[in-house]
Amino acid sequence: MSQSFVPPLDLQSLLSPHREAIAEAVSEVIASCGYILGPKVEAFEQAFAAYCEAPHCIGVNSGTSALHLATRLLDIGPGDEVITTPYTFASSAWCVSYQGATPVFADIDPATFCLDPAAVEAAITPRTKAIVAVHLYGHPCEMDALKAICDKHGLALIEDAAQAHGARYKGKRVGSLGNMTCFSFYPTKNLPCAGEGGALVTDSDELDSHGRALRNHGSIERYFHHEVGYNYRMEALQGAVLGVLLPHLEGWTQARQRIAHRYHELLDGLPLELPREAEGCESVYHLYTVRAPERDKLIANLKEQGVGTSNHYPRAMHLQPCYEGLGYKEGSMPVAEKAAQQAVNLPMFPTMTDEQQDRVCAALRAYFR
Numbered sequence: 001m002s003q004s005f006v007p008p009l010d011l012q013s014l015l016s017p018h019r020e021a022i023a024e025a026v027s028e029v030i031a032s033c034g035y036i037l038g039p040k041v042e043a044f045e046q047a048f049a050a051y052c053e054a055p056h057c058i059g060v061n062s063g064t065s066a067l068h069l070a071t072r073l074l075d076i077g078p079g080d081e082v083i084t085t086p087y088t089f090a091s092s093a094w095c096v097s098y099q100g101a102t103p104v105f106a107d108i109d110p111a112t113f114c115l116d117p118a119a120v121e122a123a124i125t126p127r128t129k130a131i132v133a134v135h136l137y138g139h140p141c142e143m144d145a146l147k148a149i150c151d152k153h154g155l156a157l158i159e160d161a162a163q164a165h166g167a168r169y170k171g172k173r174v175g176s177l178g179n180m181t182c183f184s185f186y187p188t189k190n191l192p193c194a195g196e197g198g199a200l201v202t203d204s205d206e207l208d209s210h211g212r213a214l215r216n217h218g219s220i221e222r223y224f225h226h227e228v229g230y231n232y233r234m235e236a237l238q239g240a241v242l243g244v245l246l247p248h249l250e251g252w253t254q255a256r257q258r259i260a261h262r263y264h265e266l267l268d269g270l271p272l273e274l275p276r277e278a279e280g281c282e283s284v285y286h287l288y289t290v291r292a293p294e295r296d297k298l299i300a301n302l303k304e305q306g307v308g309t310s311n312h313y314p315r316a317m318h319l320q321p322c323y324e325g326l327g328y329k330e331g332s333m334p335v336a337e338k339a340a341q342q343a344v345n346l347p348m349f350p351t352m353t354d355e356q357q358d359r360v361c362a363a364l365r366a367y368f369r
C-alpha cells in the first residue's frame with residue numbers, strides 16, 4: 001500500500017487509541033477464566049439496550065445468529081413466507097431458509113436502497129408471516145409504512161440493523177421500532193468487536209426470556225432442555241471489547257455524519273448520484289454509497305489514483321445460485337439489479353481526515369474531467 005493510499009476503511013486508526021483499554025478489559029476476562037457470557041456480556045447487554053432505547057438486549061455470537069433467533073422465536077417454519085430485500089447481505093434471507101421457510105424478495109426504493117413498502121405490499125400472500133427490514137448502509141427503512149402493512153396483515157416486523165447501530169427514524173432509535181432488531185458487531189461494522197458478535201434487541205419480556213434460553217442450548221437450568229436450542233452465546237472477550245468501545249459509538253457516528261455531509265458538498269455537481277436521507281430519517285452512514293453508471297471503470301480508475309473503494313452487493317440475493325429454485329429471473333427486481341451494477345462505496349470511517357477526503361474528491365473530479 002503506498003503511503004498516500006486512502007483505504008475504504010481504516011480499522012487501525014479507529015481502534016489503536018483504545019488498544020490499552022481493550023487489553024485491560026480482555027486481561028480481566030482471561031484472569032477470571034470465565035470465557036462464555038458472564039458479567040462483561042451482561043454489562044454490555046444492559047448498556048446496549050439503553051443505547052437502543054429498548055428494554056432488552058441478548059448478546060449472541062453473530063448478527064446471523066441474532067437473525068436466526070428472531071425467525072425461530074416467531075416460530076417461522078415450512079410453508080411460511082417472509083418478505084425481505086434482495087439487496088442485502090445473505091443473512092437477511094438465511095434466517096428464513098434456516099427455518100425451512102421461503103424468503104420472498106421485494107424490490108427496493110432507488111433513493112434509499114431499502115425495502116420499497118409498495119413492493120412489500122404487492123408480495124404479501126396468505127402464507128406471509130413476517131418482514132425482515134434491512135436498514136442498509138446505516139439508513140433506516142420507511143418504518144411507518146412497513147408497520148402499517150404489518151398491522152394490516154398481522155405480520156411480525158424484524159429489523160436487520162447490522163449496519164445501522166444508532167440510526168434514528170422520526171427521532172426513535174432502530175432497535176425500538178419493530179418486534180425484534182438484530183445487530184452485528186463484525187469488525188467492519190459501526191460498533192466492532194474483536195471477532196464475531198451480534199445482539200438481538202426487543203421490547204418483549206417473553207421474547208427476551210425465550211431468546212436467552214434458545215441461545216444457550218434451549219436450557220434455563222443447565223442440562224435440562226425443554227426444546228432444541230443453539231450455541232449462539234456471546235463470548236466474554238467480545239462483551240469486554242464491546243463494553244470498552246460502546247461509549248465511543250456516538251462520537252464515531254457524529255464523525256461519520258460530518259464526513260457524509262462534507263462529501264455531499266464536495267461532490268455536488270459531479271455526474272454521480274449521492275446518498276440522501278429520506279424525510280424523518282437519520283442515517284449513521286455505515287457506508288457512503290454513490291451510484292455511477294460505469295461503476296467498474298470508476299473503481300479501477302480510483303484504484304490507480306490511490307483511492308480504495310468497496311462494493312456491496314455485486315449480485316442481488318434473488319439472482320444468487322443458492323436461490324435459483326425460487327424462480328426469480330433477471331429483471332424480476334429491476335431496482336435492486338441496477339443498484340448491484342451501479343453502487344460503489346467511497347472511503348468512510350470515523351477517523352478519515354479532511355485531507356484524505358479531499359484526495360478522494362479530487363480523484364473523482366479528475367476522473368470526470
Ligand SMILES: Cc1ncc(COP(=O)(O)O)c(C=O)c1O
Pocket residue numbers: 062063064065088089091092134160162163183184185186197198
Ligand atoms: C445487513 C446485514 N445483515 C446481517 C449481517 C450478518 O452479520 P454477521 O456477519 O455478524 O453474522 C450482516 C453482516 O455483514 C449485514 O451486513
